[in-house]
Amino acid sequence: MGIRLYRLSSFVYQRSGLSSMIKTRAIVLHRFPYSDSSWIVKALTEESGIVSFIVKGGKKKESPFRGALDPLTLSEVVFRQNPNSDLQFIKEATLLDWHKDLRNDLLNLAKAQVMTEMILRYAPQGVPLQEEFARLEEALSEFDKVCGSPATSASAPITATSANSLSTNSATASNTPNAEQNVSSSAALPTFPHATYKSNIFAQWLLDTCDMWGYNLDLETCSRCGRTLEKPAADFFPETGGFICEHCLGVDTPRAKAETLNGLWALHRGQQIEHPEFTENALLAYLRHHIGFLKEIHSIKFLNETRKLFGK
């Protein structure tokens, strides 16, 4: 477990009239063609929440943005924020982390795509999302790290803050004139528990997302009798988020599978989840009941197809 330093890398360095120039780190959530040569890129920025960019000429080989605006990429972008427009013109994009190793791991790539699609569809629009940014950045970095070390078995814990993000942070800081002033203002940002195991990363992100969006799950209290659970709950109800103890379950047959209950308990205790797909599906079902999931999350289909490929 390491202490993460969150830092505001963005700053407004020019204000003129209605629009202002913004420099911020951004994670690309989605990209689609706009014309023969241009992209529209939707990114989660550290400073301004979700922003839609038009990237003129972005598809061309000689585009200066090449690679920096690929989905799942962490980049530093400069753009002029026009409050009267839904589409912002991007001026600069500097690649910070392409997450190369994550891209070579189909199953975890599918999980990362569900994460970005959920943020795109369900995170509040038009507001800063610094917690969401920090948590997504961390999860992608953890994925990339474990996917890139074949020697790291699924059971080996991830060590503290990756060297990758440390060097990225310091490199960015040295390029950022206002870094010193910004350090103190970021001290109040929350820190998150690290997913210690590869199989926990997506589930931990889902659990944190429940917290961030106001659907906190109480994994250690029986929702019927109020007793503190000393071992995995006897049942879980995604409709309410309630866990119940074995006394309250009595002779009833639990609806939740043992894999689900053991996985949620392991997640809560910071232990390795044996069958993460059960835990992930339980948390997705809980979120679906609370957020509504009115719009379909397309990448969940891809995740399920990928799980079949890997026998999960």
Ligand SMILES: [Zn+2]
């Ligand atoms: Zn009980």
